[in-house]
Amino acid sequence: MTSTPAPLTAVDPARLTEVLDGRWAHVRRDAREQLDDPKYAPVYGESMAEARARVTRLAADLAATGRVALGFPAAYGGSDDNGGSVVSVEMLAHADLSLMVKAGVQWGLFGGAVQALGTQSHHDRFLPDIISFALPGCFAMTETGHGSDVQQLRTTCTYDPATETFDLHTPHEAARKDYIGNAAQDGRLAVVFAQLVTQGEGRGVHAFLVPIRDAQGRPAPGVTIGDDGPKAGLLGVDNGRLSFDHVAVPRDMLLDRYGQVAADGSYTSSIENETRRFFTMLGTLVRGRVSVGGSASSATKVALEIAVRYGDVRRQFGAPGEDREVVVNDYLVHQRKLLPALARTYAYSFAQEELLCTLHDVQGAPDVDERAQRELESRAAGLKAVQTWHATATIQACREACGGAGYLAENRLPALKADTDVFTTFEGDNTVLLQLVAKGLLTGYRDAFGSLDGWGRAAFVAEQVRETVLERTAARSLVQRLVDAVPGRDEEVAVTDRGWQLRLFEDREKHVLEGAIRRLRGRAAGAGQVRRQFDVFNDVQDHVLKTATAHIDRVVLEAFVAGIDRTTDPAARALLARVCDLYALTTIEADKGWFLEHGRLTPTRAKAVTGAVNDLLRELRPHMRTLVDAFAVPESWLNCAVLREEPARQEAMAAHDASLRAAGRGAETGTDDPTATDLQLAPAQ
């Protein structure tokens, strides 16, 4: 029942870095080498004005390096490298998150929208200046009253054939554009999302290019610009508000790739259905969501590096018989705070790498594959949600793991926390994103099995479900082989058996999905009660969300398995296998209630999972430092006082203590440790 893998040996962090770096290793290495400059490190204690000025300067410097063009067409000096462009944003997130967001706004959202929603003439006219940062711009989608529900934006843009212009208007304060990066200070042009009305008919949300400031920084006529003022973090990003009072927008400023308005006001589109058109347009912008998820993980890695390295030198409380106090990383509960988070961070890295590949391949394909596009969006939504929540929780844990030092700005953690906090709700509120994932699964199920009464009638149905609904990840055949190799009876299999873990994750996903469907149908039928349709769905909303998280957990585990499979160095491979065990088993442990409730784990086996987790913590303890070193964050970007100072401090204290002991004046450290208890000395009776 217990696993007996070979003991782990020392691993060269560089071997792990190679695996983590993945397909865009060259982009990551380039960033580490070329941007390894203290000017990219975060600065502490600035005023909002200072931070904004510095980050604007840095954005221009960054543009001058040419690195921001990666994702743009070669014709404009870019590399048509969609995946690489996201990776370069992720790399910035190791350093300064304000700069990462500023870059994401300028080249990802603003430039990306012009590229994806505009046509040749827009590209020729604007992309060069966007890339060079000569033309800072905004992505003006969110309104004060509508964030996640973009389809319901209230800003209108009404075409008048007499003047051949659109009339852009903010009808009330809830329709004001809000939280818009680059709006409060730098932006000169904005991509404004508004309800297009022409010939008296609404055509849904479209994007328009609207000048908001002249070169002297004066607001354009009819444009009111507000400042969102100080925020929890991201002080270097000038978020603001835009209102439009009947602003005239020339006809050629409609970004018209997916919908065109002729001079007479007649509307054409290659996509007939308004909703489909809307989601196609939004779909082209998925890169932003992928960047946010990846950047959240970059920040998480920095936090873990700080906490792990600090925990390796910081000592607190003595132990009986020891001269020096105990290094805090040696405490089981400290390991419990850091190591499972570290394992999950590895897991998300592999899942993000897979997502980047999918993004790159889907968006780079000559033909649009709608199904692949939908899957990409769902995966991007799900991984953005879990990575950003993981960042919030982990950075918090790292802050606490560093005690008072973690609260000082000079030790980086406060900024990491405050800057990434908004990631859980921008680029899509996480809860809404999980619903999107769940809806995809439910719809996939309905499409495939709408006419079958229930799930699992025959073996081939189950197989088909796997094929069509629960799509496999890159490791498809490998995963299947591992699952098939598991003997029938659980109790005969070690909890560290990968096939057993995979099967358990898959089984939970299937069961939760099936249950959600059954409950939705049952409630819709509802014993003849008249129920609001809203209530039918709302009553099972928690169950529906669980469908999404169970799905993502499985996708992530399979990506981890694929990542291990790509690892060639044997020692690194063995270490990653243990880290994967820790991810899988702490995920199971966290949802133990469900597994027990549904007979998927016996009480004995549930306890074995917890026992195995504690064993893994002990086993991985000596490798904590290796695991964070593998993130390969340049030292200049860390800018953390306590990492620079604490090792020497501890050595000075040890030397002083030793001199006191030599003079007969020191005591051993463990005598009055309030964490200890005499009970440990009492014999078992």
Next chain:
Amino acid sequence: MTSTPAPLTAVDPARLTEVLDGRWAHVRRDAREQLDDPKYAPVYGESMAEARARVTRLAADLAATGRVALGFPAAYGGSDDNGGSVVSVEMLAHADLSLMVKAGVQWGLFGGAVQALGTQSHHDRFLPDIISFALPGCFAMTETGHGSDVQQLRTTCTYDPATETFDLHTPHEAARKDYIGNAAQDGRLAVVFAQLVTQGEGRGVHAFLVPIRDAQGRPAPGVTIGDDGPKAGLLGVDNGRLSFDHVAVPRDMLLDRYGQVAADGSYTSSIENETRRFFTMLGTLVRGRVSVGGSASSATKVALEIAVRYGDVRRQFGAPGEDREVVVNDYLVHQRKLLPALARTYAYSFAQEELLCTLHDVQGAPDVDERAQRELESRAAGLKAVQTWHATATIQACREACGGAGYLAENRLPALKADTDVFTTFEGDNTVLLQLVAKGLLTGYRDAFGSLDGWGRAAFVAEQVRETVLERTAARSLVQRLVDAVPGRDEEVAVTDRGWQLRLFEDREKHVLEGAIRRLRGRAAGAGQVRRQFDVFNDVQDHVLKTATAHIDRVVLEAFVAGIDRTTDPAARALLARVCDLYALTTIEADKGWFLEHGRLTPTRAKAVTGAVNDLLRELRPHMRTLVDAFAVPESWLNCAVLREEPARQEAMAAHDASLRAAGRGAETGTDDPTATDLQLAPAQ
């Protein structure tokens, strides 16, 4: 199996406020009335220098109101009201947390230490100026290298009978005093904790009064003052660092209530044992810990008020057949975010009230009751830990529940989060505090049953355990009656049966404690292996911590039961009973894995718990606003832009939408809701 209590009726929030206000209602009412002034509201976007200057000014204003003297002796203008002094700090935490901490440092920690550890001459000489804020001071305990483990501080204070002075010295940087409030800017006198050495012998940690600045703000000779600089929050508190280079401290500046040094250097103390003396001295300072826990809950209440009130007007996503979009508080998952947190906040309020009473009575008693003192410290440690973690999690959830608005400083949540963040590690790291609680339980067990082989041999043993180890709370006899009234078989009892809930909490506590003891003994005996003593305890550290949380959960539930019992208004009582159900059942749900693993819940019953939670959310939804209104936070202290602006914004949008519909241009909101799914319309098959 399902409960059928009478439906809830509308409740006057004032009836709930009366119950929550408790024994110090007069102090709370006074603060609400007298400090209901915009100058006490938080200010956004200040520089650190501006924040420090403003908070220093406010502290002086506060002193001028006379309210800060509550806890000091009547001889110095105080009221000898220990409980009231903590309550007045808690009230400040509704308004500005920097001011709360500044006040806590000056009058709680600094003034409190002079009062508790000093003697008459110190009181006469210093208390009047401390109370008036003419003498700002520091509580210099924590060192860069030692926070939670105060007994191991490295600063030394060595007596020299020749000069009749102490030599205060910082031997190395790890011994530097750090994170000290009032040190960077205002403090003139500091209570410095250092290892007392006299006649060549260490006497353990003692407190000394040391001038650190003159009236012109120049550092005293030999004193080096550093600035901790910008922090995650609490910008108005001037935290700093103090180092001493052989500073001469006159003999009468030893705070000598518990240990005296005669002119010739001979040492006397009424408490022989050094460790006992140390813990007695620390014990007198428990008020600080109680203030931090209570203040965390005050901040949590403000966050919940903001999120609940915003969620009651903010709308997002349409529903089929509805004209207006859905108010976000109507979503089940939104309720899941806010209502259990609200219920837990109520639970902690009642537990904190009980703790305040204990504090007041124990510290006001003519004789020292060591056992009562130990219990008070354990309770204070445990409630500080859970309240501060609850604050961190809940304020974060409230921030996310408000979306982008929650990230703007003008909406208060960023400051609430950043300011309270440090609470989880200051005044004792939460994890260390939980170990303290656990150690108390383990020691209590050993003292009572060290000679018995195992637990539960006979019925009277179990009863004795209840009496001696698992001390009951205020509601002792009531709780016993409720527990006794539960029929034997669980499945016959509704999960909302209070006696069943109480029994389950108590049973878990007992079982976890017993298990921890068994594992500790088993490991100490350890099959003949030679194990480091450290490992014996460390291997079960997670289990030991669970002992503490299970204990606190039970204490809190019993306090809630007592609170309901004190409620006379029938409607308020019924509402509180439902809120208590929600606290109890979400606590059980969160630890479902344990209850199932240990056969305390069947799978069927575990599912019933989740079902009951969802029923409670629906039932409590209409009362969310009442529940936050009952916190009675003056509107002037909230200072939240979105609460002022959002209702009118939503009305303007609704009016505009209605006019569009009247003109035939509006659509119903629910057509393309990405959160909905067509599945809800499919018939069950």
